[in-house]
Amino acid sequence: MIKFGTDGWRAVISKDYTFDNVKIVAQAIADYIKEIDDKRPVLVGYDTRFMSEEYARLCAGVLVANGIKTYLTKKPTPTPVVSFSVKNMNLAGAIMITASHNPPQWNGIKFKGDYGGSALPSIIAEIEKHLYKNEVKFVEPENSNLFSYIDPDKEYFEHIEKLVDLNLIAKSRPFAIIDPMHGAGVGYVKTLLEKYGIKHIQIRDERNPYFGGVNPEPIYKNLGKLIDAVVQNNADIGLATDGDADRVGAVDEKGEFIDSHRIYALLLRHLVEVKGLKGGVVKTFSTTNMVPILANKYGLKIYETPIGFKYICELFLKEDILIGGEESGGIGIKNHIPERDGILCSLLLLEIMAYYQKPISQILDELFKEIGYHYYDRVDLHLPNEIKEKTLKIISQNTEFAGRKIKDIQTLDGYKYIFEDGSWILFRASGTEPVLRVYTEQFTKDEVKRLLDEAVKFIEKMK
Template identity: 45%
Template sequence: MPIIFGTDGWRGLIAHDFTFENVALVARAAARFYKRQKNADRGIVVGYDSRFLSDKFAETTARLFASEGMKVWLTDRISTTPQVSLAAKRKRLAGGVVITASHNPAEYNGFKLKAGYGGPSAPADIAKVQKTVRAFEKKLPKRLPKVASLDEYLKEKTLRYFDARKEYVEYVKKKIDLNAISKAKFKVLYDPMFGAGIQTMDLLLKDVDHIHNEHNPAFTGIDHPEPLGEYLGELSQRVGSEGYAIGLASDGDADRLGVIAEDGSFIDSHRVFVLLMKYLYEDRNKRGTVAKTISLTTMVNDYCERNKIKLIETPVGFKYIADLMANERILIGGEESGGLGTILHIPERDGIFNGLLLLELMAKKGKSIGQLSRELDDEFGPHRYRRIDKPMTQERKDAILKRAAAGLTKLDKYPVTKASTLDGYKFFVDNGWLLIRASGTEPLLRYYAEADSENKVNQLLEAGLNL
């Protein structure tokens, strides 16, 4: 079965296509790429999440890199994607690899590629690795370097273990005002969803309770380790009934954040983005360009226009945001799926860091997350949002996209005022919009809508579904 790369690397079913043989092949292809990058002589970092066999897949990857003559820094325990990215940047390495399938179900694993600047590898670089993988699938080179044991590489110091979590914790302590959070005496409940964020938040917060904070590769009781409202039922119930000030959740590799308010309601990533943007600009007095994907709330557009802040909109995918963060001064950048990066940190999504920054905001403002969210409606007017992922045949998918491409004049009873084809098809109406785009990896269409009422959001989505 061919190895299919997505936006940030390769994911597959464990023991089906994600096998030791295929991991070794991809690792060798990645090594051939990283050997040609800046700081190749300083080596590469390899980390892994909490999934079944992730540590062993990481060891295989490390051995393949070492066999290709690269120095390897291998994490000595489960590590989050941001911890690996941070290590790549601070150690000035050629890049990094994380064995993780992010928010996919437990039966999946993956191979994420990281750049030396401390963020996702550029799409063009991932394509180069994919091209080498394709060539290796057809025919491996005749003379391949011998792959020695882990112990041999450790003895000759080609490979060394290090504590990525410890380095990360010390770094975060210098970036976030943990003292202000401590003084606020928030009752916080954190849910790492059995992912790579386990046993990290308690090293940063004095008063924090946890659920799903142990190593459980089966993710028992969790369909998807993804911090969206539909997967955070237990966190929501406990926060709402046990007097917690906030619930924070991170996904399988801890680069995305989910937030539950004190009443148990889910605070979506649009509101989290706007709250952190305002805090960085107004209270932290930071300056820079704002970057957002096309599917993120227009509250961002309104705020940037009002404050004369440069705004860049990108297609969906954090890779576009990270590329901007690596090349210019970005105040904050993010997407609707819960991933965002800030000027305070590396050009990477980070659920734990952003959760702590949100706690700092609450502490400094002396307000609950629910109150802060309600104040956004006072400032920008009501904004409601919903996304639907609709599985369908390729024929049906093509037909809908063809109709969207031809242009629409109305969505339900609402006249279309303008359209965008930056990524998919986005149609604007008064106080609302609908975006239709195809998934790059699954047989489905994604429908996104924002408007000034729940009813209007549903009408826009229904109009899109009925094309």
């Protein structure tokens, strides 16, 4: 059963993610495109996962067999580069072969709208309606005059250079460790740093569909190699992107992990206070309270959405949005595309350091002194569906948790306990994996650990 989740369709390779199923999804996308726009071309991109280029080629073959002019990237290409190219080239949309941060045995298909961002829920619903509707058409793409290869990097780099002050960064002489985690982001931050003579080392840059044995998600447990490289080389910062380079993670000069919430807060402050930009601020349900604190300080409208960048994208298209971000490290910024971009966010972190001429840890500490210290962590628990459902039902009825009174339970996406001091813990079933996620933000590291430990014990009792 092919079912689209939080961001496209993902499945385990050879189990459900098969050549036949990939072509079925591509046919549904082709049918959708023919209904809405049968004149403009479509771009197909892919990441570094196992056989991603072959899956991409199959999608291209289905599109051209349906009379749709199709471009295929010459090499693994980040999702934000593909999305930017859709808007820049005035295309009807794009297919991106990726499972983003999922484990190596997974792959997937994301569809990007002609605006250069995640497919809106309404678009996904239309594509799903076309699944199995028509017989799959396929030709070898190279045999069609509707098919050609392209390399969209040059135009993307030129655009990024307009958004980031790379000359300022170069003058500040930072030393950065770049970690694309064996993903599609290999060489992208590096290319711009090399052009401006900015000192750097790139690690985990060889093609490795196993991702070196860790999920290509830039969170603390997966960034041991980056932390070690920063400390061993006396670097100023470590910058990581996920499997398709639309998410960002960072490490400070001491080797301390900087999570996505802190990155979001730093970027928001920089865009307003330094770059002088305005607009709405969007956060997903699992994202830090630091965002509304800063938005209120600047008099900016705050929006909260369910988890999934497609909801943020929808607001980018409807409203004047400055920044939108999610707990997973995906952050989109004004004057770019309505899309997450880990490459742009990495470079903006270097710009922040260059502007303040201080270590990133000191910049963060000064931010915390201004808005209060916030600490966050998450655990992912692999559970059978029946246990997940049983757990969530009980969670929905609690009035206290871990010895603390629950002031409110919010249900925008999962069950979020709001405690009397404003801190929170969220229980939510993943939309892309068989996982129950538990997220919490507290005012001390100890309380974060205690609450997550209590959550794990509570859920273990359900088995």
